[in-house]
Amino acid sequence: MRLKKIMPDRIDIFIKELNKKMKQGGRIILAIDGECASLKSTLAQALQTKYNAGTIHCDDFFLPLELRTPERFREPGGNIDYVRMKEEVIDRFKESEAIKYRAFDCHSMSFAETVSVMNTKLMIVEGAYAMHPYFDKYYDISVFLCAKEEERLRRIANRGQDVERFINRWIPLENRYFEACGIRQRSDYVVDTTQYTGLTDYINTLKV
Structure with a gap:
């Protein structure tokens, strides 16, 4: 991962670099991390369709009850079972x-x-904590998604989810992980x- 300026990139610039890596041959591992309701899953689905890619969802690796201790939740990024994710997937x-x-x-x-996921030329790891330091060195390219808070809260409400729970629980945990691990700074884009x-429609207009 390279250190870069904290300036938003255009998504077409990211796609252009992804296309370049795809043409170089070999398997490409892409990480999509970022803030809640920043369209991580939407981008992953659009890229999966466009490139016939395989997608791993970090939501499938949240902690089981026996691992949900106060000590674990004090650890930045600790509410994902990163050990199991590395062993079973990465x-x-x-x-x-x-x-x-x-x-x-x-x-x-x-x-x-x-869950069975085809091991394709492009493999996508999508979700909050995708770039956890425990395994981010395995990625060939990474993108961090963000959006204005009011827009993210609007998206959460539109999904029928508990906005207050996100504000009081999940967003603080994510922010602590982003800051402690320097996720945004270490992302390629x-x-x-x-x-x-209309992210999906826009992705479909971009050339492969």
């Missing part, structure tokens, strides 16, 4: 077979079905998605 990117891992369901607080209301 360490297997070099293999040719499909990646299979156990998805954790935060609603039932239990492991759900086994920083993209402000406040104005990208």
Whole structure:
């Protein structure tokens, strides 16, 4: 990861660099990290469709109940099971077979079905904590998404989620992780998605 100025990049510049890396051959591992409701999943889905990529969702690796201790939550980025994520996913990117891992369901607080993701030329790791220092050195390119707070809260409300819970719980945890680990500074690209209301359609207009 290279250190860069904290200035937002245009998303087409990021896509241009991704295309360049794709043409160089070999498997490309992309990390999409960033603020809540900054369109991380939307971007991942658009890129998955455009490039026939495989996508790993960090939400599948939140902590099971037995690991949710006060000590763990005091650790920046500690509310993701980064050890399991590295063992079940990151360490297997070099293999040719499909990646299979156990998805954790935060609603039932239990492991759900086994997820199978094709190990394709472009592999995407998407979600908050995607660039956790425990495994960010394995990425070939990374992008940090952000947006104005009022727009992010509007998106959360439109998804039917508990805005107050995000304000009081999840946003502070994410911010502490971003600041303590220097996530934004270490990302290859920083993209402000406040104005990208039709992100998927826009991605589809860009050349591969």
